[in-house]
Amino acid sequence: MSEDVKKQLQLSVSLPHGSKKRLRKSKSSKRKVSEPTQIAVEISATVDTPVKQTAPAKPKAEPFDVEEAMTVVFKPNPGPQTDFLSASEREVLYGGAAGGGKSYAMLADPLHGLGDPNFSGLLVRHTTEELRELIQKSQELYPRAVPGIKWSERKSQWTSPQGGRLWMSYLDKDTDVTRYQGQAFNWIGFDELTQWTSPYAWNYMRSRLRSAHASNLGLYMRATTNPGGNGHAWVKKMFIDPGASNKSFWATDIESGETITYPKGHSKEGSPLFKRRFIPASLFDNPYLSDAGDYEAMLLSLPEHQRKQLLEGNWDVNEGAAFPEFDRNIHVVEHFEIPDSWAKFRACDYGYGSYTGVLWFAVAPDEQVIVYREMYVSKVTASDLADLILQAERGDGTMRYGVLDSSLWHNRGDTGPSLAEQMNQKGCRWRPSDRSRGSRVAGKNEIHRRLKVDDFTEKPQLVFMDNCKHTIAQIPSIPLDKRNPEDVDTHAEDHLYDALRYGIMTRPRSSIWDYNPAKQRTGFQASDPNFGY
Numbered sequence: 359m360s361e362d363v364k365k366q367l368q369l370s371v372s373l374p375h376g377s378k379k380r381l382r383k384s385k386s387s388k389r390k391v392s393e394p395t396q397i398a399v400e401i402s403a404t405v406d407t408p409v410k411q412t413a414p415a416k417p418k419a420e421p422f423d424v425e426e427a428m429t430v431v432f433k434p435n436p437g438p439q440t441d442f443l444s445a446s447e448r449e450v451l452y453g454g455a456a457g458g459g460k461s462y463a464m465l466a467d468p469l470h471g472l473g474d475p476n477f478s479g480l481l482v483r484h485t486t487e488e489l490r491e492l493i494q495k496s497q498e499l500y501p502r503a504v505p506g507i508k509w510s511e512r513k514s515q516w517t518s519p520q521g522g523r524l525w526m527s528y529l530d531k532d533t534d535v536t537r538y539q540g541q542a543f544n545w546i547g548f549d550e551l552t553q554w555t556s557p558y559a560w561n562y563m564r565s566r567l568r569s570a571h572a573s574n575l576g577l578y579m580r581a582t583t584n585p586g587g588n589g590h591a592w593v594k595k596m597f598i599d600p601g602a603s604n605k606s607f608w609a610t611d612i613e614s615g616e617t618i619t620y621p622k623g624h625s626k627e628g629s630p631l632f633k634r635r636f637i638p639a640s641l642f643d644n645p646y647l648s649d650a651g652d653y654e655a656m657l658l659s660l661p662e663h664q665r666k667q668l669l670e671g672n673w674d675v676n677e678g679a680a681f682p683e684f685d686r687n688i689h690v691v692e693h694f695e696i697p698d699s700w701a702k703f704r705a706c707d708y709g710y711g712s713y714t715g716v717l718w719f720a721v722a723p724d725e726q727v728i729v730y731r732e733m734y735v736s737k738v739t740a741s742d743l744a745d746l747i748l749q750a751e752r753g754d755g756t757m758r759y760g761v762l763d764s765s766l767w768h769n770r771g772d773t774g775p776s777l778a779e780q781m782n783q784k785g786c787r788w789r790p791s792d793r794s795r796g797s798r799v800a801g802k803n804e805i806h807r808r809l810k811v812d813d814f815t816e817k818p819q820l821v822f823m824d825n826c827k828h829t830i831a832q833i834p835s836i837p838l839d840k841r842n843p844e845d846v847d848t849h850a851e852d853h854l855y856d857a858l859r860y861g862i863m864t865r866p867r868s869s870i871w872d873y874n875p876a877k878q879r880t881g882f883q884a885s886d887p888n889f890g891y
């Protein structure tokens with residue numbers, strides 16, 4: 359289904375008002391031509407169902423007002439709902455504020471294909487009770503939109519007169535996926551995706567997305583949801599973190615952040631596999647709910663974090679988050695070239711088996727600190743990391759200093775230089791981070807202080823460039839330590855957070871007079887008083 363064709367989505371009811379000429383010679387039209395429930399479906403040119411009921415006017419017909427004669431059954435609201443229904447990406451999430459018209463759009467989406475005998479769709483909710491509500495809505499919409507469509511309670515399935523099928527079902531536990539084993543669908547929808555605690559069901563169902571007749575129908579996975587819920591974190595990693603809102607991006611692995619590619623040995627080996635898109639929803643996009651204002655008032659009365667999720671559709675708030683004040687609209691800035699004169703430095707938290715996080719900072723003349731680059735890598739040796747870092751900052755000019763997790767100066771056994779020395783020897787110079795008692799809490803407090811919007815300048819003292827995707831994803835989702843709310847939970851993914859903390863605690867200053875090159879460690883010194891052998 360091409361994008362253009364999808365965009366034509368508009369379902370309409372023709373109310374003939376006694377005007378026989380607009381009726382197609384279908385069985386139903388022969389039966390009761392003047393009944394005001396005859397239906398015209400204007401979905402797309404590819405659907406061979408009652409597409410456009412524009413039969414040529416008979417010579418004796420009386421003139422009639424087309425506008426008056428047509429009553430729209432379903433018309434997407436302009437903006438996100440229309441974007442969702444015309445999206446061509448393989449996987450799309452329509453997510454955000456409550457009441458934005460997400461579930462309704464999800465019901466309308468399979469109407470594109472139901473007129474095709476080969477169409478096979480599956481729409482799931484987490485539990486049977488939640489499914490009921492969706493089925494009820496479909497029973498209001500479908501019979502009016504697709505004349506002759508039949509609902510089978512036993513099979514929980516819609517079948518159009520042409521044979522297109524839509525199964526409305528539930529998928530609660532991971533083991534429920536076996537219900538769909540051996541089945542093939544060309545359209546799969548998950549309503550309220552964050553109700554699934556893990557991505558297991560979504561990933562499994564991707565393997566059911568195939569069709570021998572898919573050439574003109576396309577293959578689509580569609581999801582809707584509010585932020586929050588058990589699956590908030592994985593849904594955010596899959597759809598929100600990797601790309602800008604409402605922009606296509608190549609699907610990434612949610613753990614590594616790497617683009618998913620065709621496997622070794624495939625003719626397209628190494629090419630990206632498919633695209634995803636996140637379409638943000640707002641209550642104000644749905645005049646059916648927002649115009650009255652009551653629903654908005656109800657959402658406004660919710661506690662702050664729920665209000666942010668359900669009214670503002672904000673994905674960065676999470677109960678128990680250590681940095682609830684982090685706000686993409688305030689703390690993320692578009693990438694720009696850092697002037698040569700600004701002070702620059704970097705910070706690193708090293709981990710071979712897990713991840714290494716490196717951040718580069720610049721200090722603006724007004725002392726605002728800008729995190730302008732990140733590196734997030736796994737299984738890279740200290741020596742290779744030094745090469746990668748030097749390569750990344752080649753065009754950056756002078757790097758005033760680098761601060762690295764001080765444990766990297768520890769001797770490992772009794773042979774060889776420490777990891778810090780290995781990097782220093784390569785010319786990637788570092789000084790050790792502060793690891794004294796209380797430094798973790800002090801670092802957290804300092805980040806809070808810098809994230810706060812200054813009353814006078816109306817700016818925070820710490821911002822992140824939009825290319826630092828992993829950092830922007832990690833900082834707002836890092837949880838508080840339940841036993842010590844003064845600190846973050848150290849079991850969470852915190853390598854970039856630690857790098858940020860090390861960097862922020864170096865008292866960054868824009869003035870060059872604060873720069874003391876004497877303290878910079880310039881390389882391996884055999885008898886260093888503090889860290890040497």
Ligand SMILES: Nc1ncnc2c1ncn2[C@@H]1O[C@H](COP(=O)(O)OP(=O)(O)OP(=O)(O)O)[C@@H](O)[C@H]1O
Nearest residue numbers: 433434435455456457458459460461462463584646
């Ligand atoms: N294009 C439309 N045409 C007619 N009615 C619409 C349309 N879009 C939404 N609505 C109406 O708005 C109501 C709310 O929309 P919907 O249930 O889809 O919101 P939602 O975003 O799924 O909300 P929630 O976040 O609470 O699940 C629907 O029940 C429907 O009556």
Ligand SMILES: [Mg+2]
Nearest residue numbers: 460461462582
């Ligand atoms: Mg809904």
